[in-house]
Amino acid sequence: MHPDPALAFATHDHSRCSGAAIAQAEILMAARNQRLTPVRKRTLEILLQAHKALGAYEVLDKLVDDGFRRQPPVAYRALDFLVAQGLAHRIRRLNAFAACMYPGRVHVPAFLICEGCQALAELPGQAVAEALDTAAPVGFKIDRLSIEAAGLCLACRT
Amino acid sequence: MHPDPALAFATHDHSRCSGAAIAQAEILMAARNQRLTPVRKRTLEILLQAHKALGAYEVLDKLVDDGFRRQPPVAYRALDFLVAQGLAHRIRRLNAFAACMYPGRVHVPAFLICEGCQALAELPGQAVAEALDTAAPVGFKIDRLSIEAAGLCLACRT
């Protein structure tokens, strides 16, 4: 995982991220009586290894390499499951999906998208959510919140 | 305009909002040497009167009623212009567009989307943006920020 969001913008071994995260996902799904079936598991691996946001059709292309048929519902169903289980997030600015960096933990995801290297950092947005709650009209109950910032990371600015 | 975002969730005369806002847009565009052509002006009116987020194709349908041809670029070009000029915002969660409530003023838009009545409130998100900036890794420069919350307004909860 990425306890430090800054690591998202640093080079590192992606396959290492993947292994532990998959193991944790297995445990989590078992605890919830949810099935991390082959497509779902592979989809999560694909997101973890990409280490950036991937469009559903990009995921689908990679699933095809693994023998699954190239049909949109294959990818969308797996992605929807992962999102519902909090193992992945949907990045609306990009029409894309990314593996969650804090699976199983209650958190408000906030995203930084580097337009230079396409890297994506997920950071805890609790404070951001509180600021919004304060600003919101009395009585409005926030269910789901998207916080997505596009910009340039340190490396890409220099 | 809506100095008080809470008004977005209260019933009121939409056509009244529109008139003043259009007049202001005219002034603003003149000052910037930008042309608020008929399609653009009508598109802005449509957004202002709808008083909620409208998909590009919904806008297009209404433009057709005014004699414009039903061709996607007609709507997208007008909408893109309005967004570029800060007269409208794009709501990514909804694949939709809404008139800006603070045209000509520097601000960070934050949106509350009521899933009960589909009303949309735009509120100043400066504090929210600052919270995110604080949480972001050193060196990341935020260019554009989406803050979009889905939930239920007071009226729809009761």
Added chain:
DNA sequence: AAGAATATGTTATAAAGTAACAAGTCAAGA
């Protein structure tokens, strides 16, 4: 083993957004 719930296979289609180029409009300088 039967039935219910869940997951996958498959076809088809809807919805959202863009590329590319031709044609028209407008404003400013020669």
Added chain:
DNA sequence: TCTTGACTTGTTACTTTATAACATATTCTT
């Protein structure tokens, strides 16, 4: 005033993203 260049619109065609609907298969429960 003419013409040049920038901008705007018209139009065709297409790409990308996402979902509906229904059949089949798998798994869990009793």
